[in-house]
Structures are given as structure tokens and as C-alpha cells.
Amino acid sequence: MDAHSIKVACSSCNLRELCLPMGLSHDEMNKLDHVISTRKRIKRGTALFNTGDRFTSLYAVRSGFFKTCITTADGRDQVTGFQMTGEIIGLDGIVSDQHSCDAIALEDAEVCVMPFDQLETLSREFNTLQHHVHKIMSREIVRDHGVMLLLGSMRAEERLAAFLLNLVQRLHARGFSQSELILRMTREEIGSYLGMKLETVSRTFSKFVEDGVIEVKQRYVKILDTEALKRIVNPQVCN
Amino acid sequence: MDAHSIKVACSSCNLRELCLPMGLSHDEMNKLDHVISTRKRIKRGTALFNTGDRFTSLYAVRSGFFKTCITTADGRDQVTGFQMTGEIIGLDGIVSDQHSCDAIALEDAEVCVMPFDQLETLSREFNTLQHHVHKIMSREIVRDHGVMLLLGSMRAEERLAAFLLNLVQRLHARGFSQSELILRMTREEIGSYLGMKLETVSRTFSKFVEDGVIEVKQRYVKILDTEALKRIVNPQVCN
DNA sequence: CGGCACCTTGAAACCGATCAAAGGGTGTGG
């Protein structure tokens, strides 16, 4: 049991510089360890939670890769985000005590379960933690605004370029390559996130390959010319 | 001075059922009164804050109407939201201690200034307030996801119909008509929010008028057939 | 009353969607 509790401790987690405990003191982190007492495994293709599920906890991605998506009555759906290691899932549930999206694992995954009432209690004790929770929520809001910009005013090539740059930047922060990545999602899921059809996603990939900007082999993508991608996102930087 | 502090008190504000103090006890509201010690007037067309401004406070709209928008290096911009009475502006600033969007008054407005560090301090004292702040942030996230759905997978008519229904619903919650409204923003601003050009917004309004769904005279809009608008948003509800 | 900002409407161009078909990969069961 003691061994087990060490196993799930933030204080001994190699993600602590990326994840919720970022910036907490030793003391604070030990307290946090008691809040985050359980982990949960989610098999590829299954849900961490579904729309309408009662909200109880936030989840920190320990390993694996998720998408969150909302589905309308008439069957359309929209991927609202992709979450990787160290990122927090479930903030949507706070407002109405139930989740307003589905969180689906795109590969076998493990999350740390953080009962939200306990997190609130501890937040009242430590202003560092409190402020950190606020920052995480604010970060999500700012990210969403960026996606709105992308969906509202970018063309297909710009969207995909922005998407790739964002992915690779987040992966790089986790110690992976700046230029190579494996996509964990299908063309259709990318399309849903970016507001385009899977055929358009595929065509745009092909276009980038023709232009020598990237290399693609199925889910593997290699960025050959980062600057070119940046220029695609921001066409007239020099005006 | 005492008279003045009463004037800006949440406890005597007629918006307290809509705004931040919603659900707080008398005692808690009195404490909150000390946090929200100032109001600020913003003239039509001017900014409450701009991108890059240092973040210090959240703002509750006391009167008037705002838009928030982000602008890219190459001059494109995206309206990320419209805020009316009782709604909170400034959550974007928490994550990086500076604002990541502009907040512009679309008519002469007044806001209550809530220094965020004081709000955090008080939040640590009252879990009702703490949870309420979390809900406000979560609500913004859920709203943003809805906009992503709209931008990512709806056609022009659906977007505008959803927009009108949303506006009128929020106005109704504030005691205004369920069927009539005055738009505080231009066609271009509507278009920016909905990811379409101002001409398309105008054409879509005209289409709705032709179909007898609404009546439009400049900024004045009267909804003649709410059900029809709902059907436009959700085309095949009966399948 | 004149200027200006905003709005409407038309015609043509274009981008991405749709429809269609065929070509890989991968995983499971024989």
C-alpha cells in the first residue's frame, strides 16, 4: 500500500514539471499526493467519460493520447481538442456538474484521477495551487480562442500548417523531436478538429509533400521546412 | 465615501442574481463588496484592455455591451465573444499575466473592477465563491467549444440562426423580449464571430426575411418564428 | 445638408465539399 501510494505520487512523477504540480513546493506536492490517489487505465478507442456523465474529477494524462469531442442531436460532431501527456481533461464538467463532451483515448492510456472537491479544498489552503488551477483553466480558454481564429479565418493549408506546428511544439516540450511525429488520430479526426473534410486533409498533406515542406508516410510525419510552415500560417508577415 | 462604497456594492446591485455574486450568502456578499471597490466607464469604441496589457483584474459588465477579439500579425482578426450585462471579461489574462485579446465597448459601458489577487484571496476563504469562479471559467470553456462546433461544422444559415437564438436567449434572461432585439454590433463583427464575410451575413439576414422567419430594420431584429430558427440550426431533428 | 460609415444586392471566381473508386496497412482468425 505504501509502495502503491508512492507509485501514484506526483512528487515522484517524471511529469511533475509539465503537469498540475508544476511550480509547487515539496510540501505542497506531498499534500497533492493525497488528493491524486488513483490512476485509471483507458483502452484505445474507449471513453474516459461521455457527455452527460456526472462530473467528479479532473484527469491528468499520464500516458497515451486523447481527443475530446462534442456531438449534436443530428449526429454531427466536432473534435474540440487533442490532449497529450501532462495535459488536463475534464474542465468542461465543472459548470453544470456533468460533462459536456466525450473524452476518448486514441491509444491505450493512463490518467491520474483528481477528485475536484478535494482539489478545491487543497486550493483554498495553498495559493500556489489555487493560482495554478486558475492558470490551467485560463490556458484552455486562450487555446480555444486560438482555435476559433483558426476555424474562423484561416484557409485549409493554414489550418493544417498551424496544427502541425502546434503538435510538434507540444511534443518537443515533452522531449520528442522538433521535426518528426506520429499522428495518433485519423485524417477524419484531424479534419473534424480543423473544420475540414478528411479528403481535404489528405489533399493538403499531399500538397505539402509536393512542395517539399513535409514528408508523410501514413501516420508518420517529418517536417522538412519549419519556416515554410510558419510562412503558410502567417502569409504576409513582411507587409 | 460611504455613500460611494454603497453605490458600487454587489449587495445592492440589481445584477447580483446574474453576475459574480450569484448564490452567495449575505455575509459573503458583504466581503465581496470590499473586493469590488471601483467601477470604470468605457466609451463606445474604446478598449477596456488591449492585447499585451498587464492582467490585474476581471471585469463584470455593469452596463453596455462588449466584444473581445484577437488580431494576428498579418491583420486578420477574430471576434471571440460578445459580452453583455452581468458577464465576466478578462479570464484570458490569468494564464500569462497579460491579456491575449482586446476588449472593446460597442456602446458606452460601465464595468465593475475585480482585482484578481483579492478575488483569489477571498476565494480561499469562501468555498461558495471559489466554486463560483471555477464555474464561470468552465462556462466560458463550454461556450467556446460550442463556438468551435459552430465554426467547424455549420453552414452560414445555421450559424446565423444559432447566433440569433443565443443572443435573444441571453437577453431574455436579462428581462428583455424573447423575440425582439437591437444588434449592438455591425454585420462585419457578426461575420468575424461566425467565420463569414459581412456580405454573407447580410445575404443570410435577407434570406431569413424572405422566408418570413425574421424581420430586420438595420440593427433591429424581430424573430417571427423561433421554431423555424431552431429547425435551421438542427436540420434533421426528426430522423 | 453633406459626408461617412454601414448595409444591401448582383455577378463571377474559387475553394473546399461531395461523390466515386481504387490502393495500402494492419490485425485477427484460420
Add this chain to the structure above:
DNA sequence: CCACACCCTTTGATCGGTTTCAAGGTGCCG
């Protein structure tokens, strides 16, 4: 271990909705 099935992806051709370009109209404010 191989084969088949299924899913994912690519590519082509056509279609359609939105944008773009353009011109004219309306209302408001100084």
C-alpha cells in the same frame, strides 16, 4: 504464418456555397 477483411487513405471529377469584387442605397451625425 498467411490470407482475408476492414478501415484508413489517396486521388480524380464535379458540384455548390461562400468569397470576392463592384456598385448603389440607407441612415445618422456634425
